[in-house]
Structures are given as C-alpha cells and as structure tokens.
Amino acid sequence: MLSIKNLHVNVEGKxxxxxxxxxxxxxxxxxxxxxxxxxxxxxxxxxxxxxGYEVTEGEVIFEGKNLLEMEPEERAWAGVFLAMQYPVExxxxxxxxxxxxxxxxxxxxxGEEELDAVAFMKxxxxxxxxxxxxxxxxxxxxxxxxxxxxxKRNEILQMALLEPKLAILDETDSGLDxxxxxxxxxxxNSLRSPERSFLVITHYQRLLDYIEPxxxxxxxxxxxxxxxxxxxxxxxxxxxxxxxLEEEAAA
Amino acid sequence: xxxxxxxxxxxxxxxxxxxxxxxxxxxxxPGLNEDTIRFISAKKKEPEWMLEYRLKAxxxxxxMEEPDWAHLKIDPIDYQAISYYSAPKKAGEGPKSLDExxxxxxxxxxxxxxxxxxxxxxAGVAVDAVFDSVSVxxxxxxxxxxxxxxxxxxxxxxxxxxxxxxxxLGSVVPHTDNFFACLNAxxxxxxxxxxxxxxxxxxxxxxxxxxxxxxxxGQFERTLIIAxxxxxxxYLEGCTAPMRDENQLHAAxxxxxxxxxxxxxxxxxxxxxxxxxxxxxxxxxxxxxxxDCRGDRSHISWTQVETGSAIxxxxxxxxxxxxxxxxxxxxxxxxxxxxxxxxxxxxxxxxRNTRSTIVSKGISAAHGQNAYRGLVxxxxxxxxxxxxxxxDSLLIGDQCGAHTFPYIEVRNPTAKVEHEATTxxxxxxxxxxxxxxxxxxxDAVSMIVNGFCKEVFxxxxxxxxxxxxxxxxxxxxxxVG
Ligand SMILES: Nc1ncnc2c1ncn2[C@@H]1O[C@H](COP(=O)(O)OP(=O)(O)OP(=O)(O)O)[C@@H](O)[C@H]1O
Ligand SMILES: [Mg+2]
Numbered sequence: 001m002l003s004i005k006n007l008h009v010n011v012e013g014k015x016x017x018x019x020x021x022x023x024x025x026x027x028x029x030x031x032x033x034x035x036x037x038x039x040x041x042x043x044x045x046x047x048x049x050x051x052g053y054e055v056t057e058g059e060v061i062f063e064g065k066n067l068l069e070m071e072p073e074e075r076a077w078a079g080v081f082l083a084m085q086y087p088v089e090x091x092x093x094x095x096x097x098x099x100x101x102x103x104x105x106x107x108x109x110x111g112e113e114e115l116d117a118v119a120f121m122k123x124x125x126x127x128x129x130x131x132x133x134x135x136x137x138x139x140x141x142x143x144x145x146x147x148x149x150x151x152k153r154n155e156i157l158q159m160a161l162l163e164p165k166l167a168i169l170d171e172t173d174s175g176l177d178x179x180x181x182x183x184x185x186x187x188x189n190s191l192r193s194p195e196r197s198f199l200v201i202t203h204y205q206r207l208l209d210y211i212e213p214x215x216x217x218x219x220x221x222x223x224x225x226x227x228x229x230x231x232x233x234x235x236x237x238x239x240x241x242x243x244x245l246e247e248e249a250a251a
Numbered sequence: 252x253x254x255x256x257x258x259x260x261x262x263x264x265x266x267x268x269x270x271x272x273x274x275x276x277x278x279x280x281p282g283l284n285e286d287t288i289r290f291i292s293a294k295k296k297e298p299e300w301m302l303e304y305r306l307k308a309x310x311x312x313x314x315m316e317e318p319d320w321a322h323l324k325i326d327p328i329d330y331q332a333i334s335y336y337s338a339p340k341k342a343g344e345g346p347k348s349l350d351e352x353x354x355x356x357x358x359x360x361x362x363x364x365x366x367x368x369x370x371x372x373x374a375g376v377a378v379d380a381v382f383d384s385v386s387v388x389x390x391x392x393x394x395x396x397x398x399x400x401x402x403x404x405x406x407x408x409x410x411x412x413x414x415x416x417x418x419x420l421g422s423v424v425p426h427t428d429n430f431f432a433c434l435n436a437x438x439x440x441x442x443x444x445x446x447x448x449x450x451x452x453x454x455x456x457x458x459x460x461x462x463x464x465x466x467x468x469g470q471f472e473r474t475l476i477i478a479x480x481x482x483x484x485x486y487l488e489g490c491t492a493p494m495r496d497e498n499q500l501h502a503a504x505x506x507x508x509x510x511x512x513x514x515x516x517x518x519x520x521x522x523x524x525x526x527x528x529x530x531x532x533x534x535x536x537x538x539x540x541x542x543d544c545r546g547d548r549s550h551i552s553w554t555q556v557e558t559g560s561a562i563x564x565x566x567x568x569x570x571x572x573x574x575x576x577x578x579x580x581x582x583x584x585x586x587x588x589x590x591x592x593x594x595x596x597x598x599x600x601x602x603r604n605t606r607s608t609i610v611s612k613g614i615s616a617a618h619g620q621n622a623y624r625g626l627v628x629x630x631x632x633x634x635x636x637x638x639x640x641x642x643d644s645l646l647i648g649d650q651c652g653a654h655t656f657p658y659i660e661v662r663n664p665t666a667k668v669e670h671e672a673t674t675x676x677x678x679x680x681x682x683x684x685x686x687x688x689x690x691x692x693x694d695a696v697s698m699i700v701n702g703f704c705k706e707v708f709x710x711x712x713x714x715x716x717x718x719x720x721x722x723x724x725x726x727x728x729x730x731v732g
Contacts, residue, residue: 048687076686092705093698097702109689
C-alpha cells in the first residue's frame with residue numbers, strides 16, 4: 001500500500017527527515033511515536049503534499065503510484081487522508097457545506113457520482129452519530145471556535161465520510177478527554193478494514209489500548225530508529241525514549 | 252504548486268462578456284461643448300425645460316474640478332476625447348416592440364444571458380436593456396402597466412410623464428452635487444424610469460442591463476425610481492462591456508425616492524471590463540447613487556456586488572429624512588489584477604429613530620486595491636438614531652491592499668453608532684486543509700470567499716444571488732499566489 005524509501009526532507013533549508021524507511025501493508029495499523037520535534041508531523045505533511053517540504057532524496061510509492069508527484073487534492077482522491085494535529089479554522093464556511101463539497105470533490109476525483117442533498121444529509125447524520133459529533137457543530141463554521149476535542153472529532157468525522165485507503169492521524173488523541181478518546185478510537189476501529197491502513201502518530205500508549213497497532217515505530221532525529229510490535233509502545237510508556245537513543249548512539 | 256504561473260493565468264482568465272457586437276451605430280464624434288448637449292437633446296426631441304436643465308448643469312460643470320480625495324490612481328481623463336452619444340442605428344426613436352429590435356442586439360443580450368423575448372425571460376423579471384446611449388428594449392411593460400407601475404426608459408419618461416420627471420429629477424442628486432454627477436446631468440443619454448404608485452407592490456423584479464459596446468464612448472445613464480406611499484419595488488442592474496485597450500468612462504447617476512411606508516430594494520451586479528493583466532484598459536466606473544427616504548417609515552436598501560471595472564468610485568447613500576426610516580447598504584467589492592475600488596456609503600440620519608446598517612465586504616487579490624469609505628452622520632434632530640457598520644476585508648496573496656476610511660459625525664447625544672472592522676487573509680494553511688480534503692484550490696478559494704460574502708449574497712434576489720456567486724467564482728479563478 002505505502003512504501004517509503006530513504007526519504008530525506010528539508011524544511012526551510014534544514015534537514016528534518018534523514019533517510020526514513022517505512023512499509024505499510026493493506027489493512028495494517030502502524031503507530032509512530034517519538035520525541036517532540038523529531039519529524040512526525042513533517043512526515044505526515046510530506047505524505048499529504050503540503051508546500052514548503054522539500055524532498056531531496058528518496059521515494060514514496062502509494063498503491064503503485066509515485067505519491068510525491070501528485071497534487072494534494074489528487075492524493076486525497078487517491079485515498080490519502082490526514083487528520084491534522086492542529087485542524088484549521090475556516091470562518092464563514094459552513095461545516096455542512098464544507099463536508100458536502102469535500103465529499104463530492106473526492107467522489108468526482110474518484111470517478112463516482114456526486115451525492116444529492118438528500119442522500120448527503122442521510123449519510124452525514126449517520127457518520128456524525130458514529131463519532132458523536134453534536135449536530136449543532138455541523139451548522140457552525142468549520143472548526144471556528146470549536147474546542148480542541150471538537151476539532152479532533154470533526155477530523156474523524158471527515159475521515160469517516162471520505163473513506164480513505166490510508167488514514168494518517170497526527171496526535172488525534174491529544175486534547176481529548178477520556179470519553180472523547182474512547183469515542184474517537186471506536187470511530188477509528190469501526191473504520192478498520194482489510195482494505196484500509198492507518199498511520200497513527202501519538203505520544204501516549206493510552207490511545208493504543210483502544211486502537212491496537214500491528215507495528216510500532218520510534219521516530220527520532222529524522223529516522224525510524226526502532227520498530228516492534230505493540231509491546232514496544234508499552235516499554236516506551238514505562239521507560240521513555242532515553243534508552244533507545246542511547247543504544248542507538250552506542251551502535 | 253500554486254505559483255505565480257497560476258496567478259498569471261487567473262489574471263488573464265476570461266472576461267466572458269468581452270465581445271463586441273457588430274452593429275452600425277450613430278456615434279457623435281468625440282468632444283464636448285454646448286453643441287454636443289444640444290445635439291443629444293435634439294436627438295431625443297426633448298422639451299425645452301430638459302435642454303435648459305442640461306445646459307445649466309454643463310455651465311456649472313465647467314467651473315468644477317475632478318475630485319482627488321479617493322484612494323485611487325487615475326490617469327488623467329481627456330473629456331474632449333470621449334464620444335458622448337452612440338446609438339445602434341436601427342434603434343431609431345427608442346424602444347418599441349421586440350420585433351422591431353435589431354436581431355444582433357437581441358443576440359447580444361442572449362449571449363450575456365439576458366433573453367429579451369418575454370417567453371424566455373427569467374420568471375418574474377422585467378428588463379430594460381440599455382445599449383451604449385439608448386434603451387433598446389423594455390420587457391413586460393404591459394403587464395406592469397396593469398398594476399399601474401411605470402417602467403420605461405428615462406427618455407420616454409421625459410415625454411410621457413414630464414410632471415413626474417420635473418418633480419423628482421435632480422431632487423436627490425442635484426446637478427451641483429459633484430463633478431461626475433454634474434457631467435451626467437449635462438450629457439445623460441438614457442437610463443431607466445420607474446414609478447410605483449401608492450399602495451402597489453410591484454408584481455415582478457425590475458432590472459436594467461447596461462451594455463457599453465462602441466469604442467471611445469462614455470456611458471452616462473440616469474436612473475430615477477420613485478416608490479409612492481406604501482409601495483414596494485425591487486430593482487436590479489447589471490453591467491458589462493467589451494475588452495478594449497482604452498479606459499472608458501461610465502458616469503451614472505441613480506436617484507431613489509421612497510415616500511411614506513415605501514420600500515425600495517436596489518441591487519447591482521457590476522461586471523464592467525476590468526482591464527487586462529497589465530492594467531491596460533477597463534471601465535472607469537464613477538457613479539453617484541443616492542436614495543432619499545423622504546417619508547416616515549420608508550426603507551431603502553442597496554446591495555451591490557462589484558467585480559468589474561478598472562476603477563470603481565461609488566458610494567450608494569441614504570438620506571434618512573422620514574422618522575423611523577431605514578437605510579441599508581450591503582456590498583461585496585472585488586479587486587484583482589490592477590483593479591482599484593474606492594467604495595462605501597453615506598448614511599445621513601436626519602429623522603428620529605432612523606436606523607441604518609452597513610455591511611461591507613472587500614476582497615483583494617493580485618495587485619488589487621480596495622478601499623471602504625463610509626460616512627455616518629447623525630443630525631441634531633436624529634433622536635435615538637442607530638447605525639451599525641460591519642466592514643470586513645479579505646486579502647488573497649500579499650501584493651494587494653485593503654483600506655478602511657470610516658467617518659462618523661454625531662450631533663445628537665441619543666444617537667448610537669457602532670463600527671466593527673476585520674481584516675483577514677486566506678492562508679496557506681486553509682488552502683492546504685481544503686486541498687487535503689479533495690477540493691481544488693480554486694474551489695477552496697471560492698468556498699472561503701462565498702462564506703465571507705454570505706451576509707451580502709443573502710440580500711440579493713435569489714436568481715441573482717446564484718449569478719453573483721458564479722460571477723465571483725469566475726472572477727477569482729486561480730486567484731492565489
Ligand atoms: N515550517 C517550518 N519552519 C521551520 N522549522 C520547521 C517547520 N516545520 C517544522 N519545523 C521543524 O522541524 C522539526 C520537526 O517538526 P515536526 O512538527 O515534524 O515534529 P513532531 O515530531 O511532529 O513534534 P511534536 O511531537 O511536537 O508534534 C522541528 O524542529 C520543527 O521546529
Ligand atoms: Mg507533530
């Protein structure tokens with residue numbers, strides 16, 4: 001599904017990712033953990049095609065296609081979804097309108113029929129129920145004045161609506177209260193399928209209690225320095241990153 | 252990704268109304284003197300009083316100077332290089348039945364999306380089509396006449412309803428008002444006249460569609476709308492012109508009069524040719540629009556969507572004389588390429604309990620410059636008068652500008668004026684977010700812009716709100732750097 005080889009990325013002339021390798025198979029859930037500033041969000045932005053992230057070396061193949069050559073919207077149509085660490089506010093743009101425009105743009109991009117207003121309303125109610133997003137938030141401007149947790153839930157709603165093949169969740173758990181965390185995790189779990197892969201970026205084991213990963217990776221100074229199964233996350237929770245960094249420095 | 256190239260494409264992007272119609276026309280050679288005015292007046296077989304009015308205005312105009320206070324860069328205008336009268340030959344004596352209108356002209360309006368044949372027309376909208384200096388067709392007149400509504404060209408009104416014209420023409424915008432209004436009073440060629448009698452609710456939307464076609468001509472139209480006691484009328488004007496390298500002058504005057512309990516809703520969708528990517532050509536849109544809430548509880552509402560013109564200079568205003576009268580101004584002004592706009596409104600509160608609302612949305616892209624200029628004056632007798640002003644600017648790219656010039660004068664201690672202003676920018680973050688969700692960049696921009704303009708679009712009659720949204724989308728296609 002996704003194959004990242006020797007990825008080097010500069011931001012404002014500074015090298016942030018330094019030869020990152022990662023393979024994600026169909027239906028797999030991968031978690032990435034790592035210290036602040038290690039390049040996790042950078043990786044997610046590069047995959048989504050944000051401007052200002054200069055790839056100097058390496059390749060990213062998604063479903064057989066060179067992802068790096070595609071425009072952000074083309075990646076979205078192809079099935080890449082990024083739930084952002086800091087969701088953006090769009091004052092004046094009605095959330096419902098935004099969701100419909102996005103869904104229809106993606107459907108069009110995928111060569112599917114656009115949904116009419118009635119079918120859309122039915123679908124959105126269903127999906128909003130799934131992530132327990134109060135309907136009044138659908139009537140407000142996109143993310144404007146939403147609480148941190150509401151923004152994150154709105155991200156998951158968009159994911160549920162757009163049905164991506166690869167969902168990248170960048171710290172979707174941060175800022176969520178305990179109940180919201182469970183709701184979001186349940187939302188994600190209900191979307192798990194053999195056809196859909198997840199890249200879950202998080203600092204906390206807690207989320208991984210709910211969303212069980214197949215693989216856990218540690219990202220530090222621009223590389224994946226350790227990979228393992230879910231027990232690695234438990235170990236990190238207990239001991240922090242220090243010991244891995246030391247082992248790596250010694251190697 | 253979104254780069255200078257796309258931006259360039261946008262700026263060149265289609266001005267869809269930019270074609271020229273090949274019709275033979277009667278065009279006065281360029282130049283302006285008393286003979287020009289006599290010629291126009293004679294051409295229209297005007298009565299003596301009308302000619303006198305024009306000449307009085309012309310003589311006054313000679314003593315005036317062009318205003319220079321607006322936030323605009325204007326190349327000097329050579330008033331002797333403009334032709335002050337141009338009419339398609341076959342138009343002859345003004346509008347008659349449609350069968351007599353040159354098919355080329357009907358086709359022109361069809362191309363612009365304004366079918367003049369009544370059976371094809373937008374349901375419930377009557378049109379007065381003004382081509383260069385003359386009105387070529389006015390639709391649904393008979394149906395309107397049944398309701399007692401007069402809807403005709405101003406040239407006809409001068410002949411058919413001289414008492415009404417004499418009583419109201421120049422009563423809101425006197426010829427001495429300002430340089431361009433004075434010029435208009437001297438040379439105005441055609442325009443629309445509307446009278447809605449007491450107690451009548453006009454059964455359909457009225458509209459005028461202005462088209463400049465001939466090169467080197469100016470358009471000086473004059474619109475006069477009167478809503479008698481308890482009457483209601485909603486009126487819309489649309490404007491386009493071909494692409495030409497020279498700047499063409501459009502100096503119109505619009506006067507609205509609302510008597511007791513009357514309401515006039517006046518909407519404009521202005522899409523004059525804005526000039527090319529280097530700022531060459533385009534219409535100078537120097538317009539004086541003013542409404543007089545003469546009667547108690549009268550109501551005048553201006554809504555404008557200004558997307559065209561090289562330069563826009565206009566301040567649709569309300570004189571709130573009647574007690575409890577209401578004035579409103581809703582505006583979206585877009586400047587891109589090298590367009591400049593200095594627009595806003597004036598609300599003069601004279602009567603008691605008068606209320607006014609101003610909502611101004613300025614959008615600037617590329618090198619566009621957008622200024623809001625608004626005056627709110629609370630006179631000494633304006634007990635408990637209220638104004639609320641909301642003035643928002645949206646910037647797209649970093650070479651454009653937005654400026655706000657609010658003037659507030661309060662001479663009554665019980666009056667209240669509120670002013671809110673915001674400036675925001677479509678950020679790279681927002682565009683990336685939208686694109687990540689599958690929207691193309693231009694669709695993201697238009698969605699954000701439409702959200703920004705919502706309050707104003709909501710004021711437009713429904714069919715026109717759809718048009719305005721489309722127009723805005725075309726105007727801003729790829730408008731991101
Ligand atoms: N636009 C930018 N300009 C300059 N530096 C940047 C920019 N974006 C990211 N960086 C730098 O790149 C490094 C990696 O940032 P990134 O946001 O990817 O870290 P992260 O692993 O997601 O951290 P966190 O856990 O705090 O979210 C940081 O040092 C950051 O300051
Ligand atoms: Mg991060």
